[in-house]
Each structure stands twice: as structure tokens, then as C-alpha cells.
Amino acid sequence: AGNRGFKFDLIVSSPAKRAKTTAKYFALGWKLEADQLNTNAWIYEASVKTLLKVVNELDDKFTSIALFGHNPGLTDLVNYLTDEYITNMPTCSAVIIEFPFDEWKLISGNTGNLVFFDYPKSGLD
Structure with a gap:
């Protein structure tokens, strides 16, 4: 699970088995500690409004x-937070979005x- 030079402080995953298994795989590859992998039940089958609430409530540390x-x-x-339009992110897609803020609560539409978008079989490897 190469990180292509990107570093993450925290993984927040749906508690669903496939999402959590994938998150654990990436946490291992990124050499994150156990306390850097959290699950949040609100992510499962969530609307944009609910996902935004999850992001807005993250700890600024x-x-x-x-x-x-x-x-x-x-x-x-992704489409709400950026001026991009992605019709569908295939399974195991990776997207990186940068924001001009230091506080998660400021993130909105x-x-x-969008600085990175890739997925298996995209041909970008």
C-alpha cells in the first residue's frame, strides 16, 4: 500500500467489513498506530450532509x-467539496482534496x- 508521498495523520472508516478491512490494510502500509484508525458509524450509507458533518467535527490536531x-x-x-464532477468513484478509489483552512469546521461546498484522483485499472500506474 504505497502512499505516493502523501502522509495521513488519521484514518476514519465506515464500520462496514470491506471498508474497515481496506482501511486496516492502508494503515499498515502507511505505518500508522492503532489509535490513528477510527471507525465512525455515520459514514455507512451517508448523505453528503452527514459526511460533511463527520469531516467538520474532526479534531484540528x-x-x-x-x-x-x-x-x-x-x-x-467529492463533487460537493470541489469544482470537479466525477460521475462515479470505482471501488478503492483514492482522492486527495486540499483546503485553504486549518480548521475542519470551515470545510464546506x-x-x-482536487489534487489527486486514481483507482485500480485507471491506467495511471
């Missing part, structure tokens, strides 16, 4: 998080910049 969840919610969240 974390500067970079990885969110593991489900479609269509995550695809909708169209405040992010």
Missing part, C-alpha cells in the same frame, strides 16, 4: 485524514481543490 466509506456518498462529497 489532525492535518491530513483518509476517509474510507461508500458510494454514492463519497463521490457526491466548493472550498476544496
Whole structure:
């Protein structure tokens, strides 16, 4: 699980088996400690509004998080937070969005910049 030079302080995952298993795999690859992998039941089958609430309530001590969840919610969240339009993020997609804020509560619609989007079989490897 290479991180392509990106570093994450925290993983927040849906408690669903596949999402959590994938999150654990990446946590191991990124050499994160056990307390850097959290589950949040609100992520499971969540709407954009619910996912945004999860993000807005993150502790500001974390500067970079990885969110593991489900479609269509995550695809909708990416589209809401950026000026991009992705029709569907395939299974195990990776998206990185940068924000001009130091506080998670400030993140809202169209405040992010999509800097990375890849997925297995995309041909970008």
C-alpha cells in the first residue's frame, strides 16, 4: 500500500467489513498506530450532509485524514467539496482534496481543490 508521498495523520472508516478491512490494510502500509484508525458509524450509507458533518467535527490536531466509506456518498462529497464532477468513484478509489483552512469546521461546498484522483485499472500506474 504505497502512499505516493502523501502522509495521513488519521484514518476514519465506515464500520462496514470491506471498508474497515481496506482501511486496516492502508494503515499498515502507511505505518500508522492503532489509535490513528477510527471507525465512525455515520459514514455507512451517508448523505453528503452527514459526511460533511463527520469531516467538520474532526479534531484540528489532525492535518491530513483518509476517509474510507461508500458510494454514492463519497463521490457526491467529492463533487460537493470541489469544482470537479466525477460521475462515479470505482471501488478503492483514492482522492486527495486540499483546503485553504486549518480548521475542519470551515470545510464546506466548493472550498476544496482536487489534487489527486486514481483507482485500480485507471491506467495511471
